[in-house]
Amino acid sequence: MTKVFNGRSATDEYMSTHSLTFSTPEMTLKKFALWLGEQVNAPGKGQVPRLMLYVEEKGEKSNSEFAPDTDDSFKPTGAVADMYGDVQAPAPTEQMTPPQLTPLNRETLEPEGKFCVSCGSRLKANAKFCNKCGSAQG
Numbered sequence: 192m193t194k195v196f197n198g199r200s201a202t203d204e205y206m207s208t209h210s211l212t213f214s215t216p217e218m219t220l221k222k223f224a225l226w227l228g229e230q231v232n233a234p235g236k237g238q239v240p241r242l243m244l245y246v247e248e249k250g251e252k253s254n255s256e257f258a259p260d261t262d263d264s265f266k267p268t269g270a271v272a273d274m275y276g277d278v279q280a281p282a283p284t285e286q287m288t289p290p291q292l293t294p295l296n297r298e299t300l301e302p303e304g305k306f307c308v309s310c311g312s313r314l315k316a317n318a319k320f321c322n323k324c325g326s327a328q329g
């Protein structure tokens with residue numbers, strides 16, 4: 192009999208019972224390792240580290256069946272999904288268009304302005320003459 196730690200089963204169990212969304216990779220790794228090491232009650236065995244629950248006894252089989260699980264059909268979840276998700280890169284042919292600049296509004300730039308004593312045009316606060324009718328300002 193060969194004892195094999197079923198890491199995939201343990202990982203699946205951990206991910207189905209813990210949210211990884213707000214965790215950093217470092218935190219997830221640490222928490223998973225600590226979770227594996229927690230003492231739990233195993234039927235007939237008393238207190239054992241949790242990883243013992245995922246140790247399976249294999250019969251007389253070739254060693255190749257216990258090779259590392261290299262299944263690469265990795266399905267990202269949580270925050271990782273945002274990085275690896277189905278985000279389509281913008282088409283490279285798409286032209287970048289500069290933002291349209293709106294002409295600056297003089298009236299809002301110069302709230303301290305005044306009005307021509309003669310024609311009523313808006314003038315700069317320090318204007319000596321009206322730039323519309325030419326009247327001297329007080």
Ligand SMILES: [Zn+2]
Pocket residue numbers: 307308309310311312321322323324325326
């Ligand atoms: Zn004027």
